[in-house]
Amino acid sequence: MNPAQGDVGLLDHPVAKTLLTSTELARLAYVAADGTPRLFSMLFHWSDGELVMATFGGAAKIAALRAAPDVAVQIDVPGPPPHVLQLRGRAELTEVDGLVPEYVLAHHRYYGPEQGAANIAGLDRPGTRMARIAVRPSWVGVLDFETRFPGHGPGAHA
Numbered sequence: 001m002n003p004a005q006g007d008v009g010l011l012d013h014p015v016a017k018t019l020l021t022s023t024e025l026a027r028l029a030y031v032a033a034d035g036t037p038r039l040f041s042m043l044f045h046w047s048d049g050e051l052v053m054a055t056f057g058g059a060a061k062i063a064a065l066r067a068a069p070d071v072a073v074q075i076d077v078p079g080p081p082p083h084v085l086q087l088r089g090r091a092e093l094t095e096v097d098g099l100v101p102e103y104v105l106a107h108h109r110y111y112g113p114e115q116g117a118a119n120i121a122g123l124d125r126p127g128t129r130m131a132r133i134a135v136r137p138s139w140v141g142v143l144d145f146e147t148r149f150p151g152h153g154p155g156a157h158a
Contacts, residue, residue, distance in 0.1 A: 002147075010140040011049075015148075019075040019085040020046040023110045026053060028133070029072040030091070032064045043110055044075075045102035050134045051087060054103035057095070057129030065091045071135060081145035088139035094132040099124055102132065 003009040010016055026044040031037060040061065042053040051073060055061055065071070069090040076084040099120065108116035142148050 005141045005148075006139045008137055008140050010142045011137065013142045013144075015083045015142050015144045016085050016140065019077070019083060020051075022075065022077070024075050024077055026051065027074045028053060028061075029074075030061065030065055031068040031070075033060065033067065038064070043103065043106040044073075045106045045109070047102065047105075050136050052100070052102035052106075053133040053135075054096075054100035054106075054130050055133065057131065059131070061133075062093060062131045065093055065133065069093075073135060079145065082143070083145070084141075084143040086139075086141035086143075087135060087137040089135040089137045092134045092136075094134070096130045096132055098128055098130070100130045100132040103130065 003013075011020075025041040028040050028042055029037060030040075038061070042055075045052045069092070071089065071091045073087040073089075074084065076082060104116075104120050107119045110116065111119060143150055
């Protein structure tokens, strides 16, 4: 079976599984408070069907995501061949005292146990506040440039 672009079943595609456990950055696209688009590269953690990112308290994206929670996320590698995972969904924000647990896990995955722990130790201070940004995909696209190409197949133009 070859799900169409947009089908959340594509989360089981080998390219999606690889990228969701990779150390590539997630590129979060959202609409800023002034109505213009923004694209921000972020560490992420994939768990229980959610892509979780975090930002520190006071970041402008918090209010923007609350006002307009529909987002797109892309995780990719240049290849050859390039592999691309595209997600769409609604961002759910939760304010957290201290560090977002998935942010800590992401640091360990991206930088390894020793450097990840050092990074977190430098950030974990009294009064730290973060926002947990969770996206449960409602639309998924995979491009592997071997069997799945842009503009081909059912749902490719969605």
